[in-house]
């Protein structure tokens with residue numbers, strides 16, 4: 001398995017470009033299942049998760065063609081509305097084919113994603129919503145099996161804010177008979193990007209980005225072209241890397257538009273952040289001030305940036321509290337950061353981080369996507385060499401990571 005070797009101690013400087021958002025591309029590529037006409041997507045990030053989803057769509061009968069960041073999907077003939085365990089277990093967001101398949105084919109058989117490192121991550125809200133729309137749903141032998149001649153519009157209320165739950169139900173509602181209202185909907189920008197794509201296909205959606213989304217079902221959707229929004233979590237990750245190393249960088253093809261909570265925290269930590277039209281500049285102080293973090297659904301501080309800020313706080317001056325309110329087990333990076341010398345105490349869903357002057361390089365292990373990013377940031381500031389194992393986690397969500405870090409002056413290389 002590949003490893004990443006990082007020589008710490010370099011202040012990041014320079015410029016690199018941000019890729020399309022993984023968490024927008026995944027639901028948006030699934031939206032192609034809703035129409036018989038071809039769909040073209042641009043600014044699609046080249047990531048393992050995207051490759052996995054395209055393979056999954058291909059085995060359903062979707063014709064897939066790809067030219068770098070441009071993907072064309074033709075779902076005119078879906079002959080196998082099934083998402084098998086072998087594929088779903090490697091990429092839980094495969095659950096996003098469930099809503100579109102039921103809406104388009106009247107049937108779907110999708111493997112339950114199962115848990116993952118950060119939590120149980122059930123899909124009960126996805127199922128509850130489809131049942132409310134008239135689908136007969138059974139869960140047997142590890143598969144969700146949904147059948148309905150045609151979904152009907154309904155008033156849906158999710159027990160908690162769920163991003164992919166909102167996305168699945170919004171896609172399903174596009175072809176339902178009548179109006180669907182999703183209350184307590186997720187307001188994440190990726191939900192809005194998906195809604196914009198669906199509207200371009202002829203869907204009738206209002207309220208995306210608020211906690212009440214209305215969808216008036218139509219008979220069919222047309223093909224369209226859609227450009228995937230920039231990845232705000234990739235953006236935040238590089239901003240944190242520059243902040244932790246006392247660097248000065250510029251990120252292009254992105255914006256602070258959906259990062260207010262993160263940018264506020266970076267400024268509280270002592271960074272200067274300047275927003276340009278489609279770029280961001282950050283200049284960090286020699287040493288950051290520790291900042292308290294509490295994760296919450298958008299527009300509050302994103303859980304996907306929690307691990308990166310734990311790395312920041314590990315070397316900042318002062319102590320800080322980090323509260324993780326979304327997932328039940330999203331502190332696995334803490335024990336790995338402790339191997340690098342971080343002073344972190346975990347108590348349930350709260351971590352108290354006491355900043356230290358210096359981290360020491362060591363061998364550490366990535367456990368999940370954002371935890372891996374946290375270890376990269378720590379490795380960039382640690383004294384000496386840090387070896388990060390199991391970096392396949394990183395490859396799921398960060399396109400050309402070592403190339404982009406090298407463009408910012410980092411001493412990083414991948415070894416098999």
Ligand code: EPZ
Nearest residue numbers: 023093121122123124125126161162163164304326327369
């Ligand atoms: C999405 O996951 C993102 N993934 C996650 O990003 C992100 O961390 C998460 O939203 C929260 O923002 C994609 O968009 C592909 P949820 P999702 O449903 O939709 C519980 C990354 O690093 N829940 O909003 O799976 C759930 O257990 C990934 O890029 C239920 O109980 O998250 C969690 O505690 C990690 N039942 C909470 O709700 C359900 O039916 C929020 O989960 C659905 C969710």
